[in-house]
Amino acid sequence: MVFSKLIRSLFCLSLLQALAFSLPLKGQSKAAPIQFDLQKIPFRLENDETPAKNAPEAMAGGVAIFDYNGDGRPDIFFTNGANIATLKKDSPKYGNRLFRNDGKGKFTDVTKAAGLEGLGYDIGVAVGDFDNDGHPDIFVAGVHRNTLYHNNGDGTFTDITAKAGLGDAVDPQYGPHWAVAAAWVDVNNDGLLDLFIVNYMQWTYSPQPLCSFKGVADYCHPRYYKGQPDQLFLNNGNGTFTDVSKQWGIAEHVGKGMGVGMADYDLDGRPDLFVTNDAGYEFLFHNLGNKFEEVAFPSGVALSEDGNFISGMGLDFRDFNNDGYPDITYVALNTQTFPLYAGSRDGTFRDVTTESGMRSLSYNMSGFGAGFYDFDNDGWKDLFVTRGQVASQPHPGSDIDQYNTVFRNLGPSGKWAALTGEAGLTASPAARHRGCAFGDLDGDGRVDVVATGLGKDAEIWMNRSANSGHWLDIALRGTKSNRDGIGARIKLVTKSGAEYNHMTTSVCYASSSDGPVHFGLGPDNRAESVEIHWPSGIVQTLHDIAADRILKVTEPSQ
Secondary structure (H helix, E strand, O other): OHHHHHHHHHHHHHHHHHHHHHOOOOOOOOOOOOOEEEEEEEEEOOOOOOOOOOHHHHOOOOEEEEOOOOOOOOEEEEOOOOEOOOOEOOOHHHOOEEEEEEEOOEEEEOHHHHOOOOOEOEEEEEEEOOOOOOOOEEEEEEEOOOEEEEEOOOOOEEEOHHHHOOOOOOEOOOEOOEEEEEEEEOOOOOOOOEEEEEEOEOOOOOOOOOEEEOOEEEOOOHHHOOEEEOEEEEEOOOOOEEEOOOOOOOOOOEEOEEEEEEEOOOOOOOOEEEEEEEOOOOEEEEEOOOOEEEOHHHHOOOOOOOOOOOEOOOEEEEOOOOOOOOEEEEOOOOOOOOOEEEEOOOOOEEEOOOOOOHHHHHOOOOEEEEEEEOOOOOOOOEEEEEEOOOOOOOOOOOOOOEOOEEEEEOHHHOOEEEEOHHHOOOOOOOEOEEEEEEEOOOOOOOOEEEEEEOOOEEEEEEEOOOOOOEEEEEEEEOOOOOOOOOOOEEEEEEOOEEEEEEOOOEEEOOEEEOOOEEEEEEOOOEEEEEEEEOOOOOEEEEEEEEOOEEEEEEOOOO
């Protein structure tokens, strides 16, 4: 009996000692696999929020990461609001901002020299080299005004909106367009980037509040507004564009668009488009070569798994499970979850929101932007979400201001882990976050994030994941295809298996990320092969590629 008690005592003591060594000390936390450090940048998103609660006040915040001057360092561009009554930037605080990356975490405001201050109430941004001159151009989507800036190659931009045929024409049926986002995409594979514009709803300014929540003025639900169709402009190759929305089957679909993602989901060589709508059916535009057919219902992505209309916001359209077929996620408000769809060989999608654990993880979250990137370079794309409510009053179970969250992809299990404070994302105050852009800002092979929040300073989240794996970034240069290589599909094979990605700049909410296509390689320090399917149809294969570098690839002539 005494011996048994002694054994039990020794066992308990050993267990306590083991726990003492395994548990973190008070005030310490176990480091998460993905870690971010906050870096400030002198930009504040001015949305001109007023007591009248006009809808655009809640929707600003697009941001872009791209190398505007070709020095190899990604720069940052922010869209900004305006006077909500006049839709004019009548104060310097409303100016859009361009920050040049000087390296070592330093950024210089070069907006004025670049000519990018802007004029109106701007919401979204899309970056792409539409004239194939090697300099990325900027399309800014806004309320009743869009702007196309041509990159002159000398650090300056020229507003060519009217010349390009993208002026502010008022639709006789739907009124002036309110554009939220856009995507550069070569819909007909002629080597020229075309422009797809996501339009939201018909809105006019009101000096008095039109809606309330529990007796307090608040933003009206989208059901109180009429929707608008999206638009498609074909690139004529001479600096002008032609509106082909009707001919290509886009104009007949009226929604309240919030985001657009591009991928060739059925691998037929033609880029397809997924559009989120606010409190309506989502759109999946399948590219037939000379027009689009809307196939969201037969493909299984028109509604979330509950069969309800939800507030579809920002999205990403990218393969997250490494099976070679692009998948879809988009974010919404709390209790609506963040739907997750797995693509398949037959062109349909399977809703895996519940089985992946994403339903329970996101149920009490509100999201605005989303991006699939491999932040810990383990070979599996993770999901970064900018979070925050729309309304000035919280919905049940949800705060207005929220912290951003990164969902770590747990690989073959198909599960996710939500990291917020563990990833360092509580270093900045909670906010009504909006846009997000992604890129390696300091050249260390880890993907960093820039995020915006209404009425708040912008956040740069530098990726400091300590046990990050090897990586390979692939910078494409099209020759027969568009110069950016937008639409190119890439298969990368290492000893650990195959990974897939594609070139697109349309990601998150109202934002753009223009950079090399990023692959995390985990423990493997080289790629056995890299197979590129260019939009032109040319297939290029490279072998035995060393990791931890940017690989520049030019499309061959055949």
